Amino acid sequence: MNRIGFEIAKRRADETRLARLGLPETGLLARLENRRVALIGNARSLSEKALGEEIDAADLVIRLNAAPLPSAASHGSRTDWLAMSIPVPAPVIAARAPDLLLWMTPKRKRLPWRVARLPGFALLPAARAAALRERLGARPTTGMLAIDLLARSELASARLYGFDFFASKSLSGGRGAADVPHDFDAERDRVAALMAADPRFSIA
Numbered sequence: 001m002n003r004i005g006f007e008i009a010k011r012r013a014d015e016t017r018l019a020r021l022g023l024p025e026t027g028l029l030a031r032l033e034n035r036r037v038a039l040i041g042n043a044r045s046l047s048e049k050a051l052g053e054e055i056d057a058a059d060l061v062i063r064l065n066a067a068p069l070p071s072a073a074s075h076g077s078r079t080d081w082l083a084m085s086i087p088v089p090a091p092v093i094a095a096r097a098p099d100l101l102l103w104m105t106p107k108r109k110r111l112p113w114r115v116a117r118l119p120g121f122a123l124l125p126a127a128r129a130a131a132l133r134e135r136l137g138a139r140p141t142t143g144m145l146a147i148d149l150l151a152r153s154e155l156a157s158a159r160l161y162g163f164d165f166f167a168s169k170s171l172s173g174g175r176g177a178a179d180v181p182h183d184f185d186a187e188r189d190r191v192a193a194l195m196a197a198d199p200r201f202s203i204a
Contacts, residue, residue, distance in 0.1 A: 022121035041162035
C-alpha cells in the first residue's frame with residue numbers, strides 16, 4: 001500500500017485494507033509462543049525498584065508508548081516490541097530500536113505513515129479493543145490491550161512491571177486518573193482475575 005492508499009483507508013476506517021499492513025495477528029501470536037515475556041508499564045513506582053536485570057533477562061521485552069527509561073537499574077535497557085497508541089516521535093523509536101512496532105488503539109487516524117511503513121510493523125485488530133472496552137466499561141489502556149493479546153497467546157509466562165493502575169501516575173505525564181478515559185479499578189480487577197485463573201501471569 002502506498003501513502004495515498006494508506007491515507008484514504010484511514011479516513012474511511014477501512015479495516016480490511018489497513019489489516020494488510022505488516023504482520024497479522026496470527027503472526028504476533030506465533031512470535032509469543034513459548035516465550036517468557038516482560039511487559040513494562042509506565043507507572044512511576046517502577047523507578048523505586050531495582051528490577052532492570054530481571055526485565056532484561058526475559059525472552060521478550062515489550063514496552064508501551066514512549067517507553068520512558070529513567071534508569072537501566074529499574075527499567076532495564078532492552079526493547080524488543082514497542083506497543084503504542086500514540087504517534088511516538090521518530091527519535092524515540094530509533095533510540096529504543098524495537099524489532100516490532102505494534103499499533104494498539106482502534107483510532108486509526110492517529111497512525112502516522114512514517115510508523116506504518118517501518119519494517120516490523122503490526123496492527124492490532126480494532127475488534128479486539130472494542131471487545132475489551134465492552135468488558136471493562138471504558139476505553140482500555142495500551143497496557144491492558146497488550147495484556148489481552150498476551151493472554152490469547154501460547155506464551156510460557158508473562159510478568160508485568162510498572163503496573164500499579166495509576167496509583168503512582170505515569171512517567172509519561174502528570175495527569176490524574178480523572179483526566180484520562182480509562183477505568184483503572186476495572187483494569188486492576190481484570191488483571192487480578194487473570195492472574196488467579198492463569199498461572200503464567202504475575203506482577204512485580
